[in-house]
Each structure stands twice: as structure tokens, then as C-alpha cells.
Amino acid sequence: MRNLSSRNSTRSRSTPTPCCGKVGIKRGPWTPEEDEILANYIKKDGEGRWRTLPKRAGLLRCGKSCRLRWMNYLRPSVKRGRIAPDEEDLILRLHRLLGNRWSLIAGRIPGRTDNEIKNYWNTHLSKKLISQGIDPRTHKPLYPNPNSSEIAKIAPIQNSNPNSFPLEANGGVYRATATRENDNFTMTNLDQFPNQVIDDGAKNWPNCDGFNKGLQSHHEQNKEEDYVGNENEDAFSLFLDSLINENVFVYQQQQQQQFQQPKIVGPSGEPMISSSQAIHHGSISEAEVAYSMAASGEKDGALNSYDLA
DNA sequence: AACGCTTGCAACCGCAACGCT
DNA sequence: CAGCGTTGCGGTTGCAAGCGT
Numbered sequence: 515m516r517n518l519s520s521r522n523s524t525r526s527r528s529t530p531t532p533c534c535g536k537v538g539i540k541r542g543p544w545t546p547e548e549d550e551i552l553a554n555y556i557k558k559d560g561e562g563r564w565r566t567l568p569k570r571a572g573l574l575r576c577g578k579s580c581r582l583r584w585m586n587y588l589r590p591s592v593k594r595g596r597i598a599p600d601e602e603d604l605i606l607r608l609h610r611l612l613g614n615r616w617s618l619i620a621g622r623i624p625g626r627t628d629n630e631i632k633n634y635w636n637t638h639l640s641k642k643l644i645s646q647g648i649d650p651r652t653h654k655p656l657y658p659n660p661n662s663s664e665i666a667k668i669a670p671i672q673n674s675n676p677n678s679f680p681l682e683a684n685g686g687v688y689r690a691t692a693t694r695e696n697d698n699f700t701m702t703n704l705d706q707f708p709n710q711v712i713d714d715g716a717k718n719w720p721n722c723d724g725f726n727k728g729l730q731s732h733h734e735q736n737k738e739e740d741y742v743g744n745e746n747e748d749a750f751s752l753f754l755d756s757l758i759n760e761n762v763f764v765y766q767q768q769q770q771q772q773f774q775q776p777k778i779v780g781p782s783g784e785p786m787i788s789s790s791q792a793i794h795h796g797s798i799s800e801a802e803v804a805y806s807m808a809a810s811g812e813k814d815g816a817l818n819s820y821d822l823a
Numbered sequence: 824a825a826c827g828c829t830t831g832c833a834a835c836c837g838c839a840a841c842g843c844t
Numbered sequence: 845c846a847g848c849g850t851t852g853c854g855g856t857t858g859c860a861a862g863c864g865t
Contacts, residue, residue: 542833543834543859544833544834563850564851565851578835578851579834585852586833614854616854617852628852637831638831
């Protein structure tokens, strides 16, 4: 494919933006000279302070553009070239788990950027899935009944929340909400357990790259607390790897050894089950838990709700 | 050769989270 | 705690190359 880094055309946009609309700020494709200036400067002074970096480096670019160029193209760790079949398989599995969480997916694929994965998904994988009769958004069959010619009769799961995730268990599709309040991870399956709350307590759950921030900041604010910390990251990696490898059993076994049994908490005494019990029961899927954890933690403890109906 | 359509992807935009004061 | 600046993310755009006619 062409090398866009050497493109010289400039794109014009009518609406100025806070950082890129200033007079004298260059836009459009980067020249090799600009690349060299940026790369040399970052090698010397390091990443960060993007806002002021262009001025310090002597570039007529906005900080946002510099950051993007570095992250997606100039970083030494960025792997160029075609996506390998095993990488493609990993992207598919991760997308099934995480949805359009490109940065999270990219974090699990060494050398690949979120932008690259996003582009690859949009140009290759989504079309590939559609051609296979699979909804790229839900990873479910577009036409559940292959014998039916009325393909529109059963519509794919409609989902207004871009962060939402299909819930699948025992061959059925469920609707659930996942919340995180006061450090307690809570998942309620509205269909199967309309009056039940699943609460494991967030501390018993590992985290991952994309939503480390939430727990991390909390950790820093509560240094006295006996936090799991790095063990969580390792455990989540193990957990995610297990899911990726479709070998959740390994994870569950290790979880039993590493973590205490989840505390079952109920706000007003209603019957409750833990997430692991729910998984075992089949009311929620492992992927659902993984995703909900990611979604709930990432926004710094904000309440998240996923309407998957 | 010329034209129009499609494809692939770098770059841009808007927004939300985060961090500092 | 509010306000403001910065950073990072996901969606979208637009253009050059490829391809078909």
C-alpha cells in the first residue's frame, strides 16, 4: 500500500479547532523531515507535554497531531506490515470480549496501535464476519435460523450503548446491568434474576490495562488499604488469556487458589449469587464479567449500565 | 488513455476523563 | 469543590492508490 507519510497534499477543513485551527499550524500528512524532528526530539527529551512539544521541538504542528504521529507511526515499538493470521485471530477474540475498545485490544497485541486495529477491523474483519453471516458488532449470527429465508425476521441484538456487550448463556440472550459503586462490582441479570444482585466486591476482581487507572487512583488515595495491586494485573492477564484461549476453567481453578471466595452481599437481604456462581449457573458469561469489569472500572468508579435488549 | 468507483489508512474531530491549582 | 488545561480514546473523514470498464 502507499506510504502516506510522504503525502504532500494538505486537507482543508472549514471549522477551526482549539489546537489545530490556529494560523501557522500545519495540518495534513507528515513529511519525512517533520518525522525526523519529532522522533529526534522525543528520543532526547521523552514523551509527554504534548501541548508545548511542537514549540520546543520547532514543529509547526499542534500537540495532538504530534502525539498521534508518534503513537501511531514513529514509536520504535510500532510494528509495521500486514496483520498476521494469529494477530487477526486475537483481534477477533478480543473484540468479542471487549467490543470497540481499541486501545484495550491494542494493549494485548504487541506492536499494534489502536488506530491500526480499528482500521483493520473496519476495512477487513467486519466485512469478513458479515460475509460469514456474523454480526461484527455482536459476534452473533446475522441469521439465527439458517433454514429461514426471512432473514429479517429475527433482527440482530439492537444496542444503543457502544460499550455494551451481548450476554449469552445457555443458548439464550439476556439483558443485564453492570454497576460499580463504592468499590463493589455489581451485576444484575434483569431477565433471569430480576430481583437478584450479584456482588463480588471489586477488590476480589483483577483489572486490566485500560481500566487500571480507576483502581490505581483509588489505590493511591487509600494507601493504608490492603490492596491487591499488581497481583490484580497479573490475574487479569491470566484471566483474559484464559478467555482468549477459551480455557476459562484454568482461570477459575487459579482464581480459587489466589483469591478468597467472593463475598456475597445483599443490600436488603434478597437472594444473591456471586459472579462465579452466576457463570457456573449460566446466567452470565465469563466474557460478560470480563467486559463489565473493564467497563465499570475504566470510568473511575462511575456507574455504568448496559442495556443489551 | 481516461474516467469513475472502491479500498485502505493516516489524520482529524469531539468528547470525556484526568490532573492540577 | 469548581474551573481550567491536558491527555487519551473512539468515530469519522478525506485522499492517494488500485482496479475495472
